[in-house]
Amino acid sequence: MTMYNHTQSQALPRALYTAEQVKALDQAAINELGIPGIKLMKRAGRAAFERLLQHWPETDSLTVYCGGGNNAGDGYVVAALAAQKRIAVDIVQLADPEKLPADAYTAYQFARQEGVIMAPFQEHGAIAGEVVVDGLLGIGASGAPRGDYAAAIRQINEAGKPVLALDIPSGLCADSGHAEDAVKADVTVCFIGLKRGLLTARGPKLCGRLYYHDLACAEVCNKLPAGVERIQSAELLARLPAREADAHKGRFGHVLVVGGDYGFAGAALLSAESAARCGAGLVSVATRAEHISAIISRRPELMAHAVVSGQELEPLLEKATVVVIGPGLGRSPWSEQLLQKAADYSAEHHIPMVMDADALNMLAEGRVLEGARDNWVLTPHPGEAARLLKSDIPSIENDRFESVAQLQQRYGGAVLLKGAGSLICCNQAAIGLASVGNPGMATAGMGDVLSGVIAALIAQGMSVGDACRLGVCLHGDAGDLAADEFGQRGMLAADLIPYLAELLAES
Known part of the structure; x- marks a missing residue:
């Protein structure tokens, strides 16, 4: 699940770039479009200043922090424009202006001509401005900030x-979203190419409200393929097969949810109910005998079966179009036996499988048939991903893009790495990033709901990759709708289920 909802996602471009790619876009704008670097810098400064005035229209004073690169040049332009508007502005300098790159030095002279007050950084100084502008470190910086910058x-x-x-935000890695010491911004204005690190890991938290301006350079952006793309439900819904007038339930697949060990019946129920609400023709649950009455009383449309062994699971697997295994599965001998039977049957009969929670942990421990598969979906959070890669959570979070690519290369199929800016990797397609959802979704059962959504979409004919992408978007969108009604703090996983049906109503 994703964990934020600050991005102005409708206005953001689809393609997401690395720092090196954005530098190439800058050069293409200069060389191919004939736009001088200083003109791009002034466009960036003006776009940022206009956004600043939109957010804080009553601002009487600014403090602009400027470092030693082209990012500082944008800051000098903002300061000059503020001075022209008779806004009191001062610049805190962390680098000798005489050593700035040529365009940034021209911007510095622009600010001097407008009479902007400038002074070197003082560690124990006070910030005079009502609003602070961060022009310390741009996309060229690497590693944790040091010295005066920190x-x-x-x-x-x-x-x-x-x-x-x-x-x-200074200190945030443009490529990965990793940060140690970084500016926590309320508003970030991104230029030319949207940096992928802004939308995952710590990026969403540090960026605040994110805006984008192409600086009239869209022509060059369209020429450079991106390895990562933002995904949204609107474009993916078109891939969900339409329902014919003579349709019957057999055409929309049979989802089998395997899980719900003692104490965890709710997880299997959430997954199964989500699958039913998202259009699966039939949904069965294989669980402990003690849970059958509770499941049927909550949702009588589900077919609940008591199973005590892998042998008893096999007749249910024979009827399934797609299997979900993991919600409430646990780690008991019963759990392991069901997982092994489901995994073996899925491999032998080419039945798609969605794996979550303890199913992933047991996969990481080698309790499932080894080898990559092209027809399963793995849905790890960072802790599960670390176990699957024999790594640790900091390493996973330090470069989520590399982590999800390694998972897909090792295990095949479609891999969903949950978290802020959930990532989906499938075969050779661009990595998908879902900038949906909100922090209220950080609660028990959300992953169970998501696994049911993805399974229902596969049951209705979508590929595992498309189902994974659309499922994540629907899940996040439903979370936003639920937050609008219940608020984030009190949201429950089950609150999403009616909204999932609503989002799919017009498809």
Whole structure:
């Protein structure tokens, strides 16, 4: 699940780039479109300044932090434009302006001509402006900020004043979203190419409200393929097969949910009910005998079966179009036996399978038939991903893009790495990033709901990759609708289920 809802996603481009790719876009704009670098810089500064005024229209004073690169040049332009508007502005400098790149130095002279007050950074100084503009470090910076830059970032964050970041919050890795010490912005304005690190890992938290401006360079952006793309439900819904007038339930697949060990019946129920609400023709649950009456009383449309062994599971597998295994599965001998039977049957008979929770943990421990498969979906959170890759959570989160690619290469099929900016990797397609959802979805049962959604879409004829992508988007969109009604803090996983049906009503 994704964990934020600050991005102005409808206005953001689909393609997401690395820092090196964005540098190539900059050069293409200069060389192919004939736009001088200083003109691009002034466009960026103006776009940022206009956004600043939209968010804080009563601003009387600004403090702009400028480093030693082109990001500082954007800051000098913002300061000059503020001075022209008779807004009191001062610049905190962390680098000798005489050593700035040529375009940034021209921007510095622009600010001087407008009479902007400038002074070197002082670690124990106070911030005078009502709003702070972060032009310290751009996409070229690597590693954790050091020295005065680290101190300046702390100073900005501790001031408690509104912050606008130019292109990217200083200290945030444009490629991965990893950050140690970084500016926490309220607004970030990104230029030319949208950096992929802004939308996953720590990016969403540090960016605040994210905006994009192409600086009139869309022509060059369209020429450079991106290895990562934002995905949204609207475009993916068109791939869900339409229902014919003479349709019957047999045409929409049979989802079998395997799970619900002692104490975990609710997980299997959430997954099964979600699958039913998302259009699966038939939904069965294989679980402990003690849970049957509770499941049927909650949702009589489900077919609930008591199973005590893998042998008893096999007749249910024979009827299934897709299997979900993991919700509430647990780690008991019963759990392992059901997992092994389901995994073996799926491999032998080419039945798609969605694996979640403890099914992934047992896969990581080698309790499932080894080898990559093209017809399963793995849905790990960072902890499960770390176990699957024999790694650790910090390593997974330090580069989520590389982590999801490694998972897909090792296990095949479609892999969904959950978290802020969930990532989906399937075969050679671009990695999908879902900028949907909100922090209220950080609660028990959300993953169970998601596994049921994905399974229902596979049952209705979608590929595992498309089902995974659409399922994540629907799940996040439903979470936003539920938050609008219940608020984020009190949201429950079951609250999403009616909204899932609503989102699919017009498809």
